[in-house]
Amino acid sequence: MVSSFTGLEPFQNRFKKMFECREPPLPQGLREELQALDKPEPIILPFNSARKIQKYLQDAGHPFYLHELLEAGSLHLPSAVTPPRNPELVARLERIKAKLANEEYNRITRNVNTQEINRNGTLADFGRQARSVKALVVTVLNFLVTVVAAFACSYMGSQYLFTEAPARIISAVIGASVVGLAELYVLVRTMEGDVWE
Structure with missing residues (x-):
């Protein structure tokens, strides 16, 4: 499920200025979130933090809108974590696949005479x-x-x-x-x- 923004490099300087800004003081939780964003790797900003920043900036009188974040970045889609497969289930599925393949092969080759060598027939004929x-x-x-x-x-x-x-x-x-x-x-x-x- 999408729960954050990514690719917000244009806003990184603004976040740094907000961190250095003393007037009005940043709330402690928001300061910690902005400190976590101050790193060289790609910024991943959770939705909750974006709402807190918007509320803080609106209260401070700075124009800031959430759609600007979407224009500059994109939604962060976390990779899905697939649970490990049960080895018993995998072994059972492999046995079933082999059995079905064998049945299909037998169905296809049921009218093939393996003794037949050429058109004239075999030695038995x-x-x-x-x-x-x-x-x-x-x-x-x-x-x-x-x-x-x-x-x-x-x-x-x-x-x-x-x-x-x-x-x-x-x-x-x-x-x-x-x-x-x-x-x-x-x-x-x-x-x-x-x-x-």
């Missing part, structure tokens, strides 16, 4: 693709071996029923077709279950 290709190759080979084995078995087993070769081949093709369709049915059902999972 390549492994998954290799496993799926391997499973596909094994399934196709299994289908082909099953159909060929069914054809061979039907062809060899039909020699007891048919003596001509074309009849044996037709019966072997029919048997291989039935086994192939059954194998395709099982394969489709398995793939459909994998898709839905």
Whole structure:
């Protein structure tokens, strides 16, 4: 709160003359206040002292107005004294700031894959693709071996029923077709279950 004037160097000589003046005598309290102002550093004059000086000068018949002080100087604004911060509170605030920064970082980087090295994917992606290709190759080979084995078995087993070769081949093709369709049915059902999972 503003409670004094500062920068009153033009009035310093007048204050010295008032201190040296014997007629009329200065009151003791005012004399002490003026003695405190007689120093080389910047003058800081409290409002109460300025009012006492004004009253004294008006009683003595000297024209003196408070606004002259404001024209020559300025209001003295004391610096605010901030109390020291509680160390427990500071430590707690630092922990909260670190926690919030960590949560923000996790929120920003939640969809970033640290394993991804380039556009084509990582070695793990390549492994998954290799496993799926391997499973596909094994399934196709299994289908082909099953159909060929069914054809061979039907062809060899039909020699007891048919003596001509074309009849044996037709019966072997029919048997291989039935086994192939059954194998395709099982394969489709398995793939459909994998898709839905």
